[in-house]
Amino acid sequence: MIPRRRFLVGSLASAALAAPAGFVRGAPVSLSADPFTLGVASGCPREDRVILWTRLAPQPLEGGGMRDAAVDVEWQVAGDEAFARIASHGVVRTTAELAHSVHAEATGLRPxxxxxxxxxxxxxxxxxxxTRTAPARxxxxxxxxxxxxxxYEQGYFTAYRDMAARDLDLVVHLGDYIYEKSWxxxxxxxxxxxxxxxLEEFRNRYAL
Structure with a gap:
């Protein structure tokens, strides 16, 4: 698979490049920089599905940096890291109203x-x-x-490193994810x- 940074260099304003294997060629999208600065996430696993998340934000601490136009975002789920065995795929249209965030429900998966x-x-x-689907009951x-x-100002968050090293089915987030004040x-x-x-300031805080 082409490394992501190599794929992006010099090409973000052009839609003429060949799509990665399994992706169809979508409508032209004008991007000033890497829109996936906030990474990707998954959650709400069930036996046959998971929710996938990302947000298009080339300037994540400045309101996101996207234009007001809607953007079609394609997604894929595969049974292998090389994406040779596609298990689920689709397209989500994301808008400025949602800060160009993407929530996709990938179905038809195995427990x-x-x-x-x-x-x-x-x-x-x-x-x-x-990601990982939930086990059968x-x-x-x-x-x-x-x-x-x-x-954010106080934590080293080494507990997350420990979680990532463990063979877990799920991580449940409780309590506050951000704090408004410095203390x-x-x-x-x-x-x-x-x-x-x-709203924009809170989105910037979450992006931070």
Whole structure:
């Protein structure tokens, strides 16, 4: 598979490049930079499906940096990291109203299986994500971890590294994912801006 950065260099304004294997050639999309700066994610696993997420944001801390036009984003789920065995695929139209975020429901999957997934917007290809469907009911013990409140300015977040190293079925996020205010001492990083009050400012905080 072509490395993502090589694929993007010098080509973001052009839709004339050949699409990766399995992707169809979509409508031309004008992009000023890599739109997948926020990466990809998956969640809500069931025995036969998962929800896939990404957001087009070439300038993630400046409102996203996308134009107001809607963009068709293709997605694929495969049974192998090389995407030779496509298990599910589709297209989601994302709009400025949703901050060009993408929620795709990949169905028709098999229980308790590892899958790989990716997105494409115009010529831009996302990083490859790894996900897992839920096991069949009562098939085996269910392994999960949970994360609670996290303060961006204070945490080293080594618990996430530990979770990533474990063979888990699910990670459940509880509590607050962001904090509006700066508080505490011995900060290891800074928000760099004031307290968010508008929708765009909150989106920027989540992007941070």
């Amino acid at each position: 308790d299986r590892v899958y790989w997934y990716r997105f494409r917007a115009g010529p831009a290809l996302s990083p490859v994500g790894r 009562a098939a085996r013990p269910f392994r999960f971890a949970f994360a609670s409140c996290q303060q 505490g001492s011995r900060h290891v990083r800074q928000h760099g801006v004031g307290i968010p009050t508008t």
